[in-house]
Amino acid sequence: MLLIHCPYCDETLPEVEFTYAGEAHIVRPENPSAVTDEEWESFLFLRDNVKGNHYERWRHFHGCGRYFNAVRNTITDKFLTTYEAGAPRPSIESLTEKGK
Amino acid sequence: MTQHATLLTPGTLADTAAARVTVTAAPGRLSLRARGDLSALETALGIALPGKIGGRTQENGIEALCLGPDEWVLLTAPENVAAVAAAGASVYDAHPHSLVDISGRETTVAIDGPRAVDLMTLGLARDPATIAVGAGRRTFFDGQTVVLWRDAETKFRLDVWHSFAPHMLGLLQTGCRELAAETL
Numbered sequence: 001m002l003l004i005h006c007p008y009c010d011e012t013l014p015e016v017e018f019t020y021a022g023e024a025h026i027v028r029p030e031n032p033s034a035v036t037d038e039e040w041e042s043f044l045f046l047r048d049n050v051k052g053n054h055y056e057r058w059r060h061f062h063g064c065g066r067y068f069n070a071v072r073n074t075i076t077d078k079f080l081t082t083y084e085a086g087a088p089r090p091s092i093e094s095l096t097e098k099g100k
Numbered sequence: 101m102t103q104h105a106t107l108l109t110p111g112t113l114a115d116t117a118a119a120r121v122t123v124t125a126a127p128g129r130l131s132l133r134a135r136g137d138l139s140a141l142e143t144a145l146g147i148a149l150p151g152k153i154g155g156r157t158q159e160n161g162i163e164a165l166c167l168g169p170d171e172w173v174l175l176t177a178p179e180n181v182a183a184v185a186a187a188g189a190s191v192y193d194a195h196p197h198s199l200v201d202i203s204g205r206e207t208t209v210a211i212d213g214p215r216a217v218d219l220m221t222l223g224l225a226r227d228p229a230t231i232a233v234g235a236g237r238r239t240f241f242d243g244q245t246v247v248l249w250r251d252a253e254t255k256f257r258l259d260v261w262h263s264f265a266p267h268m269l270g271l272l273q274t275g276c277r278e279l280a281a282e283t284l
């Protein structure tokens with residue numbers, strides 16, 4: 001089982017308290033009727049399916065209830081960091097340096 | 101498969117050398133969602149709301165537990181629910197919030213006894229030691245969301261939605277018997 005750090009609770013907790021919620025930092029177009037069908041399709045359906053460090057959303061469902069973001073390596077399944085929703089996307093360099 | 105408990109009305113469900121499991125009388129329960137400066141709301145309700153997730157306060161007949169960054173559950177006597185709701189409504193215009201009577205939603209079960217902590221580990225995903233005496237959490241117990249209150253070292257309360265209660269109570273009942281049958 002994974003242990004996940006909830007940035008709101010500030011506790012590292014068992015995976016079963018959380019639900020996965022897909023790729024992070026997907027921005028909904030400000031004005032959906034102004035975008036092309038291709039752009040709208042891309043927003044709705046197209047994801048990167050990253051092999052390696054993946055920016056993704058999680059929700060502390062059985063806990064504080066909040067959505068937050070995480071960087072997880074999809075090969076090793078190790079979390080590099082978790083951070084509050086709305087916070088800027090941390091660079092991979094800043095995360096891997098911290099890990100050394 | 102766990103046997104379902106049939107007793108959902110207040111009363112003792114299991115009482116062994118390990119622990120006692122009791123369905124409590126239903127308290128008045130309110131869900132509060134609010135953000136920003138809470139002082140006006142706290143004054144109106146007559147309680148200082150705990151700021152940290154898992155923190156608890158008790159004042160003027162209200163018990164509060166912080167569940168999330170902007171979420172609290174308030175317990176009070178059933179006859180006091182209307183007064184608490186009205187107190188919130190009185191400051192609604194200046195401080196919009198959501199204060200909803202959820203008294204009809206959950207079953208509360210009290211657990212105490214020398215092996216209450218071991219009984220908790222039957223369903224709790226996290227280590228009960230991470231929840232301090234006098235604190236609480238919304239967490240996960242054998243597949244269900246529960247609100248857990250730790251009242252003493254070996255005293256807990258669990259709030260669970262009615263529809264999940266028969267399963268959880270059945271598990272606790274079985275656990276009480278199993279732990280009592282164990283020779284340590």
Ligand SMILES: [Zn+2]
Pocket residue numbers: 006007008009010060063064065066
């Ligand atoms: Zn949380």
